[in-house]
Amino acid sequence: MLNRDFELVEIAKDADAGCMAIIALHSTRSGPAFGGIRRWRYPSSEDALADALRLAEAMTLKCAIAGVPGGGGKAVILDRPDLPRDAAYRLVGRLVENLRGRYYTGPDVGTDAADLEHVAAETAYVARPGPEGPGDLAEPTAIGVQAGIEAVALRLGHQDLRGVRVAVQGLGQVGSRLARSLARSGARLVLTDLDQDRAAAFGRELDAEVVAPAAIVATECDVFAPCALGGVIDDETLPTLRAKAVAGSANNVLASERHGAELFARGVLHAPDFVISAGALIHGALYHLEGAAPPIERVRHIGQTVGEVLDRAIEERVPPEVLALQLARERAGAGR
Numbered sequence: 001m002l003n004r005d006f007e008l009v010e011i012a013k014d015a016d017a018g019c020m021a022i023i024a025l026h027s028t029r030s031g032p033a034f035g036g037i038r039r040w041r042y043p044s045s046e047d048a049l050a051d052a053l054r055l056a057e058a059m060t061l062k063c064a065i066a067g068v069p070g071g072g073g074k075a076v077i078l079d080r081p082d083l084p085r086d087a088a089y090r091l092v093g094r095l096v097e098n099l100r101g102r103y104y105t106g107p108d109v110g111t112d113a114a115d116l117e118h119v120a121a122e123t124a125y126v127a128r129p130g131p132e133g134p135g136d137l138a139e140p141t142a143i144g145v146q147a148g149i150e151a152v153a154l155r156l157g158h159q160d161l162r163g164v165r166v167a168v169q170g171l172g173q174v175g176s177r178l179a180r181s182l183a184r185s186g187a188r189l190v191l192t193d194l195d196q197d198r199a200a201a202f203g204r205e206l207d208a209e210v211v212a213p214a215a216i217v218a219t220e221c222d223v224f225a226p227c228a229l230g231g232v233i234d235d236e237t238l239p240t241l242r243a244k245a246v247a248g249s250a251n252n253v254l255a256s257e258r259h260g261a262e263l264f265a266r267g268v269l270h271a272p273d274f275v276i277s278a279g280a281l282i283h284g285a286l287y288h289l290e291g292a293a294p295p296i297e298r299v300r301h302i303g304q305t306v307g308e309v310l311d312r313a314i315e316e317r318v319p320p321e322v323l324a325l326q327l328a329r330e331r332a333g334a335g336r
């Protein structure tokens with residue numbers, strides 16, 4: 001681990017409250033580090049540290065490809081059944097405050113709006129969901145994904161989204177917003193959610209077909225938009241996929257690198273998750289850096305980046321997620 005290139009790693013305990021958190025800053029060479037707070041039940045503190053490092057490094061690359069003048073950071077809270085949650089988030093808030101702006105944080109897996117208020121009690125360097133902050137970050141995420149899907153549709157030979165058949169998996173924060181905006185653009189939707197009532201209600205509202213969760217990957221469509229969990233494309237699902245493209249908000253859509261290579265070999269266009277789901281980062285980071293919500297075009301630029309990645313991937317005959325990582329490393333290197 002010591003050979004790896006991190007600016008700062010801090011491991012802190014609040015012994016009285018009985019909680020522990022880790023902050024990793026990968027890089028602040030291009031600007032402050034951005035990255036949310038993950039609360040997770042790790043098998044060991046070593047696993048928590050490894051996750052913080054991995055996620056912080058990934059954020060540097062996500063910033064670089066999104067054109068955000070900043071780097072990667074991450075905070076991790078070691079969860080357990082009787083964790084004093086308020087105290088744990090306040091501990092993170094104090095650590096962030098001590099960094100005096102080198103790190104700006106926000107939501108991630110396990111962190112909700114109430115948790116962020118506890119962080120905000122200790123520091124101003126946090127994206128608050130209310131009117132005092134950048135607002136609801138799922139909205140820019142959905143806008144970025146829509147722009148990415150438009151870029152994909154163009155490469156499938158469509159002028160716009162009218163008549164393009166999109167299968168949306170997961171109608172949560174991002175998927176519900178995406179489905180509504182795709183419907184407004186004239187896409188033909190197929191929807192699913194584990195919550196069948198929710199899926200049925202959206203089906204009625206958007207005049208869309210609804211299928212069972214297990215049927216969505218094998219649905220015949222132009223674009224499969226995973227907006228639920230990671231690892232959706234695996235050994236079991238890949239052979240059943242009948243979409244011409246995969247483009248959604250879910251993190252780590254591919255179960256492994258091999259699955260990406262196989263999609264590419266089959267001619268399925270794949271918009272890499274860390275490119276297409278950067279709307280929240282772009283909006284949140286620019287809000288912090290510029291003191292106001294950025295113009296929506298900054299988020300919609302994701303469409304151009306997705307297009308560039310897909311075009312270069314085809315030209316250079318490498319899977320898009322491999323090409324996107326190369327591009328991000330080049331850009332991160334250029335920012336040094």
Ligand code: NAD
Binds near residue numbers: 194195
């Ligand atoms: P969410 O928890 O609000 O929504 C997820 C939805 O998916 C829920 O409605 C859930 O019932 C449904 N779901 C779960 N498993 C399913 C399955 N097997 N089949 C069908 N539906 C299923 O989450 P979200 O904030 O909308 O995020 C969705 C994905 O996008 C996640 O992978 C997240 O990491 C990623 N993401 C979110 C943001 C953001 O701004 N919220 C930003 C970047 C990436």
